[in-house]
Amino acid sequence: MIDHTHDAAASSWVEGTDDHEDFPVQNLPLGVFSHGHGTRRIGSAIGDYVVDLEGLADAGLLPNALRPALAEPTLNALFALDGATRRALRHALFALLTDPARQGAVAPWLSPTQGVELHLPFAIGDYSDFYVGIHHATNIGKLFRPDNPLLPNYKHVPIGYHGRASSIRVSGAPVIRPKGQIKAPDADQPTYAPCRRLDYELELGIWIAGDHAIAETIPIADAWDRIAGISLLNDWSARDIQAWEYQPLGPFLSKSFLTTISPWVVTAEALAPFRVAQPARPAGDPAPLPHLWDVQDQAQGALSIALSVTLASTAMRESGMAALELSRGTAQEAMYWTAGQIVTHHASNGCDLHTGDLLGTGTLSGPASGSEGSLMEISHGGQQPIHLPTGEQRCFLEDGDELTLHARAMREGYRAIGFGPCRGVVRQAR
Missing domain, CATH: 2.30.30.230 (Fumarylacetoacetase, N-terminal domain)
Incomplete structure (x- = not known):
């Protein structure tokens, strides 16, 4: 409105x-x-x-x-x-x-x-993380399945999993390097050690407003009525722990150690001018099932939000250097499924959602080089390091690195509004 x-x-x-x-x-x-x-x-x-x-x-x-x-x-x-x-x-x-x-x-x-x-703006009852960034899903899939990067269900259903709410922290909280089981490709047995391939994930966090009872659903036409607002979200990831644990049930300790959110909730009311048309699905893609399809949601369900990520190492900050921009993209290009479809799908089996529940979009990467939402993509799985202005190199995050997510909602004819930073500094494992 x-x-x-x-x-x-x-x-x-x-x-x-x-x-x-x-x-x-x-x-x-x-x-x-x-x-x-x-x-x-x-x-x-x-x-x-x-x-x-x-x-x-x-x-x-x-x-x-x-x-x-x-x-x-x-x-x-x-x-x-x-x-x-x-x-x-x-x-x-x-x-x-x-x-x-x-x-x-x-x-x-x-x-x-x-x-x-x-x-933290809400007392968070539950947290679920989705995977609606199709370019991120494709980039990650290519690292493991070059000939078939997207799994068959991706374009039929918004993929997600139930995450850990207790370890969500507000921007500025330290990022303690996690420990976990790691198995090197050439090793016979895993070891328990600090993560060596620490990564970030550029996401939006969707806050739920209102309650509904278990076994009830949320019609797609009503989904935005259940969206309180949006914050930035960084779902930090231990890629080496994840590689060993994620089959057959998916990520667990590789994600649950910390999720960071920006402290301000940009309300659904403030975002009204920045709701724009969802990009048309490529020819040949399956149409969503009827419960996930609404003409108005397709016309105004995407978000015109510019996203970027910056990194500053300890040496860069001590030298007074500006943070290095790692990537820049938009939510509209990145999201294959809308925020409304995420909310409707979450409740489509009768799962009850409550005020203060948090839904992550999943990593939001654009289609072009330079718009990736994680180091796993930027470094091609650790094969192509990033060069910092100090001469340092990064494939993944090192202790002392400060990683910051940024976002601004922008559309011609309206005043741009921002989300404030979502920041964390990596500290050594305890």
Whole structure:
């Protein structure tokens, strides 16, 4: 629902907001923050500031019906409310931040982002990771099955697996190199050792709003009503552990050690202008089954989001060098299945989804060289190292490396909005 809050000409009185790369007033993402070790509070990012929504509600500046949900330490209660109530919050906040006459009332509830701590936005009940990036699936498949990279089911069903929610952390949390069983190709037996082929995966995280009972399904036409918003997601991967364990049941310890998300939830309402047509399936591809097909979802189910990844080694940071861009692509090109199809498929067997559940898209790689979403692809399985400006080389991540995901939703005629960084620094195994 595109409305006045998406007007590219809208301006905020908050200093520096109109030129902010990620958080202009057209965005208003939601998250959870605290001052030091104080109470966690719900806030919204506006430029380089966080506005305290609980404080605004207590001051009578937001709809009274929102006060109980905004007093919670997570977003779960807020996104359990209906979409109309959440839009009312967006409209009220937009009005406060664009009307100079309200500056005196709102300014006491603004804090510089650098002075607060950001936390996981939801209490996450469950996490599932999908595999809808067709170019990533093809690139990885070619490494192991050059003549048949995609398995027969890929174009019929959104592939996914049930992941581990307890090890999801917010951007900035350290990436402790995991240990696990590793079997070298020429070895007779596996060994238990620190991972040597640590990788990242560039993904989007889809947050669920609302609940439904077990055995109920979600019609594809209603799927976006269940999407609270989107964050960046890095599903760190231990490729050498994965190679040994993933058959016959798939990844386990190679993924469960850590998943990192960006702290701000860019809401479904903010993303409305950036929902665009899903790319047409290539000639000869099977049509989705009827429960996964909706004309409107195909017309507005893809996301016009630019994605990029940067790496900075310890030596680069100590020398003051800028991070090296590893790749750049778009979500629209990368995703073979839409966010709506992901949600509908997840519930199609009667699985109940609840507010705060998190669904990863899987690695989002583009079709061209330079748009890959993992080092496994960039280095061709470790055969072609990347050259850093310090003279260092990388096939996979080394201790001290800082890896950052970036994303901006962009479309002609609208103000671009960003997601904020999703960052992690690799530390040695314990």
